[in-house]
Amino acid sequence: MPKAYSTGVGKFLQHYPKLATVVTVKTKEQENALAIAWHCALSFEPPLYGVAISPKRFSYGLILEAKEFAINFLPIESVKLIAAVGRTSGRELNKFERFQIATEKPIKISAPILKDAYAAYECKLVEHHTYGDHEWFVGEVVATHYLQEAFDEHEVLNLEKIKPAFYIGNDLYAELGKIAVHHIGRTEIF
Numbered sequence: 001m002p003k004a005y006s007t008g009v010g011k012f013l014q015h016y017p018k019l020a021t022v023v024t025v026k027t028k029e030q031e032n033a034l035a036i037a038w039h040c041a042l043s044f045e046p047p048l049y050g051v052a053i054s055p056k057r058f059s060y061g062l063i064l065e066a067k068e069f070a071i072n073f074l075p076i077e078s079v080k081l082i083a084a085v086g087r088t089s090g091r092e093l094n095k096f097e098r099f100q101i102a103t104e105k106p107i108k109i110s111a112p113i114l115k116d117a118y119a120a121y122e123c124k125l126v127e128h129h130t131y132g133d134h135e136w137f138v139g140e141v142v143a144t145h146y147l148q149e150a151f152d153e154h155e156v157l158n159l160e161k162i163k164p165a166f167y168i169g170n171d172l173y174a175e176l177g178k179i180a181v182h183h184i185g186r187t188e189i190f
């Protein structure tokens with residue numbers, strides 16, 4: 001199949017799908033949630049997780065103030081919640097009230113954990129750095145929440161039970177179709 005070439009990135013969607021997550025944050029005065037597709041695990045020891053947040057987002061200042069955040073991993077059934085917090089701003093409304101978002105208590109930080117999340121990481125901000133038009137916030141994972149029945153005994157997500165929400169850009173969300181999980185043993189590689 002022929003490939004197209006470009007010297008620019010256009011809408012910069014070629015690297016999708018990405019897991020559509022929700023980052024939550026709480027300061028003394030305010031709590032908020034926003035959708036985040038740009039995020040990544042960075043280190044096992046200590047456990048570090050990074051999220052890219054534009055300074056335009058209301059949440060940007062809240063995370064700098066709170067110095068902590070939580071990242072919530074959600075199933076495709078929660079797609080409306082993701083879109084709701086990803087297309088509105090906490091500057092104008094309290095998203096938890098407006099969208100009746102059910103939360104659970106965090107263990108080590110203040111940011112609420114979403115009830116619908118099949119997993120969530122509580123993170124304490126350890127570093128942040130500006131890369132272009134986004135800020136890369138690095139959090140140390142100080143507590144983990146997960147739906148026990150969604151994971152097997154090796155802590156691997158059971159895709160028969162949970163269909164994670166993926167984002168492919170342009171307000172389009174995707175779920176895994178026919179499930180085919182391939183185990184490639186390390187001795188089978190060559």
Ligand SMILES: Cc1cc2nc3c(=O)[nH]c(=O)nc-3n(C[C@H](O)[C@H](O)[C@H](O)COP(=O)(O)O)c2cc1C
Pocket residue numbers: 020032033034035036037038039052053054056057058059060082083085086087088089090091134167
């Ligand atoms: C699926 C999805 C993924 C998004 N990913 C990001 C992201 O990775 N980084 C970011 O800064 N904004 C991202 N956004 C945009 C913010 O979620 C959006 O601007 C939100 O309204 C900000 O809310 P706030 O102003 O209350 O912080 C995404 C939006 C959607 C719908």
